Amino acid sequence: MSSEFKKEQIIFYSIEDESLKKLHIYESGVSAGFPSPADDYLDVDLNLHKYLVKHPTATFFIIAKGHSMEKAGISDSDLLVVDKSLEPKNKDIVVAIVNGEFTVKRYLISRGSICLKAEGLSNDYPDINITDSIEFEVWGVVTHTIHNNR
Amino acid sequence: MIALADCNNFYASCERVFNPALKNKALIVLSNNDGCVIARSNESKAIGIQMGEPVFKARKLIEKNNVTVFSTNFALYGDMSKRVMSLLSNMSPDIEIYSIDEAFMDFSGIKNYLRLGLEMRDVVLKHTGIPISVGIAKTKTLAKVANHFAKRHTKKDIYILDSESKISSVLKLMPVSKIWGIGSQYAKMLNSYGVKSASDFILLDEGWVLKKMTIAGLKMQRELKGEPCISLDTSPSRKKSICTSRSFGVKVTQLQVLKESISSHAARCAEKLRLEQGCARYVSVIIKTNPFSELDGYYHGYKTMNFNTPTNDTMDIVGAAETLLKSIYKKGFIYKKSGVIIGDIIPQNQIQLNMFDVDQNKAKRDSLNSAVDFINKAIGKDTVYIGSQGIAREWQLKREKLSPCYTTKWNDLLTVRC
Numbered sequence: 377m378s379s380e381f382k383k384e385q386i387i388f389y390s391i392e393d394e395s396l397k398k399l400h401i402y403e404s405g406v407s408a409g410f411p412s413p414a415d416d417y418l419d420v421d422l423n424l425h426k427y428l429v430k431h432p433t434a435t436f437f438i439i440a441k442g443h444s445m446e447k448a449g450i451s452d453s454d455l456l457v458v459d460k461s462l463e464p465k466n467k468d469i470v471v472a473i474v475n476g477e478f479t480v481k482r483y484l485i486s487r488g489s490i491c492l493k494a495e496g497l498s499n500d501y502p503d504i505n506i507t508d509s510i511e512f513e514v515w516g517v518v519t520h521t522i523h524n525n526r
Numbered sequence: 527m528i529a530l531a532d533c534n535n536f537y538a539s540c541e542r543v544f545n546p547a548l549k550n551k552a553l554i555v556l557s558n559n560d561g562c563v564i565a566r567s568n569e570s571k572a573i574g575i576q577m578g579e580p581v582f583k584a585r586k587l588i589e590k591n592n593v594t595v596f597s598t599n600f601a602l603y604g605d606m607s608k609r610v611m612s613l614l615s616n617m618s619p620d621i622e623i624y625s626i627d628e629a630f631m632d633f634s635g636i637k638n639y640l641r642l643g644l645e646m647r648d649v650v651l652k653h654t655g656i657p658i659s660v661g662i663a664k665t666k667t668l669a670k671v672a673n674h675f676a677k678r679h680t681k682k683d684i685y686i687l688d689s690e691s692k693i694s695s696v697l698k699l700m701p702v703s704k705i706w707g708i709g710s711q712y713a714k715m716l717n718s719y720g721v722k723s724a725s726d727f728i729l730l731d732e733g734w735v736l737k738k739m740t741i742a743g744l745k746m747q748r749e750l751k752g753e754p755c756i757s758l759d760t761s762p763s764r765k766k767s768i769c770t771s772r773s774f775g776v777k778v779t780q781l782q783v784l785k786e787s788i789s790s791h792a793a794r795c796a797e798k799l800r801l802e803q804g805c806a807r808y809v810s811v812i813i814k815t816n817p818f819s820e821l822d823g824y825y826h827g828y829k830t831m832n833f834n835t836p837t838n839d840t841m842d843i844v845g846a847a848e849t850l851l852k853s854i855y856k857k858g859f860i861y862k863k864s865g866v867i868i869g870d871i872i873p874q875n876q877i878q879l880n881m882f883d884v885d886q887n888k889a890k891r892d893s894l895n896s897a898v899d900f901i902n903k904a905i906g907k908d909t910v911y912i913g914s915q916g917i918a919r920e921w922q923l924k925r926e927k928l929s930p931c932y933t934t935k936w937n938d939l940l941t942v943r944c
Contacts (some may be wrong), residue, residue, distance in 0.1 A: 402693060433609040434653035436933060439941040461653045472943055476547040480944035515546070515655075 428520050434461035436516065438471060444494040444501035445480055455522035456480065462517040469518040474504060475511050480518065498503070527633040527662055527688075528758065529668040530613055533607075533648055534657045534677065536627035540606045541596050544932045544940050549657035553594040556581055559773040559923040561595055597925035605933040609654045617646055620740035622759045641914055643684045658759035663687035666756045667749035670706040670726065671696060686891045697725035697750065707746050712739055724750055739894050768802075771812065771865025775924040778861045784813060785848060788915030791866035793912055795841040799868060800899060805836035805877055807870035809843055811850040816862040827854030836870075836877050839891045840898070843868060844912055 399423035438456045449468055450456070456471070458488045464470050470483040472492055481492035481504065490512070508514045533539060537555040544547050552573060555565035563570075563579045573591050575584050581595075588595060615621050620632035636642055643660040650658050661673025668687050675696050678686035687693050703713035705724050715738065721727055723746065728750050736744045745755040766884045770791040777785060788811055799806055810830040817824055829850045837843065847866050898910045908915075930938035 433652065437939050439939050440944050441941045442944045445944045449587050455939075456942075460655065461649075473546040476549065478546060478940075478942040480942055513546075 383489055388428045406483040421446055428457050430519070432459045434516075435459050438509040440521075441449045443519055444498045445482075445497045447495035448482060449523070450480065450518075450521050451523060453524075458514075458523070459515040459519050460516040463517070471518060473511075473513045473515050474506075478515065480505070483514065527636070527639060527664060528669045528754075529618070529631045529633045529639070529643060529646075529656050529662045530624075530666070530667050530673045531629050531631065531650075531660050532673050532677075533610060533627035534659055534683070535565055535567050536607075536656070537596075537598065537603055538567040538570075539605050540599075540657050541929055542567070542607070544929070545594075548594055551594060553596065554584075554588070554597055555596045555636070556599060556927070558925075559775060560926060561773060564598070595927050597622070597928040598931050599931065601927065601931040601934045606654060606656060610650055610656055610658070613650050613653055614646060617642065617649065620758060620760050630669065630758055632760075633662060636910055639686050639688075640684065641715050641897060643686070643794045644682065647683060654760050657683065657684040661685055661687070661739065663693075664752045665749040665754045666753065666758070667706050667746055671700055672752070674700065674702060674704060693752065694725060697728065698723050700724040702727050703751070703901045705746060707742065759914065768795050768798050768806075768869055768870035768871070769865060769867045770798075770862060772923055773863045774861065775923045776921055778858065779857075779922050781852070781855050781857075783916075783921050784851060784855060784861060785914060786863055786919060787864045787921050788813075788847050788851045788866060789912060789914040790916070790919070791864065792844040792868075793915060795866050795868045796838055796843045796895075797899060797902075799838040799871065800841075800895060802871070803874050804871040805834070805874045806868035807836045807844070807872070808832045808868065809846045810867040810869070811847050811851070811854065812863075812867070813861055814863050814864040823859065825856055825859045827856065829854050836872055837893055838874060838895070840889075840895055840912060841891065848914065 383395040386519050400447075422431045438458050440450050440456055441452060443452055450469070458471050462468075464485075466483070466485050469480065470492075471478060471480055472483070474492070481493065482495055484491045484493050492504040492506065496505055503513045504510075509521045535881040538553050541553060541555065548567075548647075550569065551567070552569035552575075553567045554563050554570050555577060556562065557564045561580060562585060563575055563577060563581060566575055566577065570593055573587055573593075575587055575593070581588075587593070599926070603626060603702070610627075611621075611623050611629060614629050614631065618633070624630055633639055639662045642657035643662060646660060649657055650656055659673050659676045661669045661670045661676050662685070663669045664687070665743055672685045674686040675687075679685075687696060701713075702708055702716045702721055702724060703710065705727065708716070713785050716727065721730065725863075728747055730747065732744060732747065735747050748755050772787065774787070778787075792809070795806075795809075808830050810828065812826075813910065814830050815824055816825040831846050831850055833842065833846070842868075901910050902908065930940070932938060932940045
């Protein structure tokens with residue numbers, strides 16, 4: 377009995393919380409019965425955030441208010457994914473600052489002149505032609521529009 | 527070479543990203559409880575609003591110049607800071623995040639300092655809308671000096687202190703009070719000996735500096751002479767202590783109200799401690815009255831208590847804090863501020879149990895705390911809390927001019943007309 381004790385070594389483990397967190401729990405559990413045939417094919421979860429947000433440091437979510445971009449698929453209260461790091465290209469939808477105010481419009485550039493085009497269902501919404509007297513800046517490019525269908 | 531990137535008027539700049547109408551306008555951000563001015567746009571500096579000034583003193587200037595006023599929105603500033611720091615880390619492998627708006631970076635091995643510095647400035651501005659300044663020099667203290675100079679005297683917000691002649695002329699322009707690490711006390715002392723500028727300071731005898739300003743002062747002096755003494759700290763060490771304190775939004779006289787605030791601070795400390803996976807050996811409680819109010823009399827109570835076994839249990843820490851509070855509370859004073867400090871923090875997996883401290887409930891308490899942290903993280907801060915923290919919490923601070931948490935709350939997202 378005593379000799380058996382002597383043989384045993386006592387080792388103290390310092391348990392790091394991190395290593396515990398990394399343990400994965402199998403989807404089908406470990407109870408009796410057949411394991412799920414799908415366990416071998418478990419893939420990573422599809423991460424919608426990663427799909428929508430290519431530049432996390434530069435991406436902001438913004439709520440659209442108004443109807444001037446309905447034809448472009450932006451309805452009142454839609455959630456816009458806006459990337460500030462992108463340079464606007466012709467026909468991008470952008471969040472722009474015009475004379476100190478935010479607006480969402482289609483960015484059209486031809487021969488150096490810029491027009492912010494409204495795309496409402498009616499013709500009530502004027503385009504904004506950017507002239508020298510207008511203080512103008514593109515704040516970010518709208519990369520996705522999230523619309524709630526219910 | 528060491529680079530220091532520092533966000534320009536960081537809090538004010540954060541507010542401006544979401545308020546384009548405030549471009550080129552005077553705006554200020556107030557401290558907790560809307561007490562003092564803690565951030566100013568350049569326009570507010572120009573009209574003479576002072577840093578740290580109580581807001582009532584600046585009231586006339588604010589009204590006359592139509593200055594826009596904000597309460598501190600740390601959720602917003604924290605998120606914007608995370609973005610800036612993440613961008614800087616991508617561009618420089620060795621980085622020490624020094625504060626919410628400053629980072630030191632190791633530029634050794636970089637061929638073109640100016641190009642990298644300008645790239646940092648442009649990328650950060652483009653991605654986040656936050657303007658930064660970059661100072662580059664041989665030591666951290668000189669990089670601070672270079673940054674100070676870049677902000678005030680350059681158009682591109684970048685300055686490289688790379689020659690003896692540049693260093694000596696810039697140090698002449700730098701008041702000692704503005705040197706990194708020299709507080710107002712040392713600045714006063716130095717001024718009284720006729721030491722006005724940083725270039726006066728580096729001429730002082732090293733023995734004298736050591737005697738008057740300890741080893742820290744000597745290090746500052748050597749760093750200003752171009753001898754690196756403070757290395758880049760790229761792996762932030764575990765915190766030694768955690769403090770939560772707040773000024774009250776209302777006049778507080780009763781023990782019960784103080785108790786609610788102290789319980790809340792203690793619970794918050796415990797939560798932060800668990801996040802760091804640490805346990806604290808002691809807890810201290812502070813209560814004080816308004817030092818500027820001569821009528822009410824000044825009282826400052828402070829007491830510390832050691833735990834038998836270091837702990838991160840909310841109930842242990844709250845319980846101890848309440849006991850301390852009862853022993854320092856005095857009737858008849860109007861209290862202005864309360865705080866809890868927990869300290870001597872060690873990693874939670876290195877605790878040695880005290881032989882007299884056999885707590886049968888420890889495992890249960892640990893799971894309870896984990897559950898509470900989990901719920902509060904998933905659903906929102908203070909979804910579950912200890913009863914003694916109070917429900918109405920009328921003592922909480924004033925933040926009347928709080929801007930929306932544009933980047934961290936669904937209900938606060940920026941709305942744009944279209």
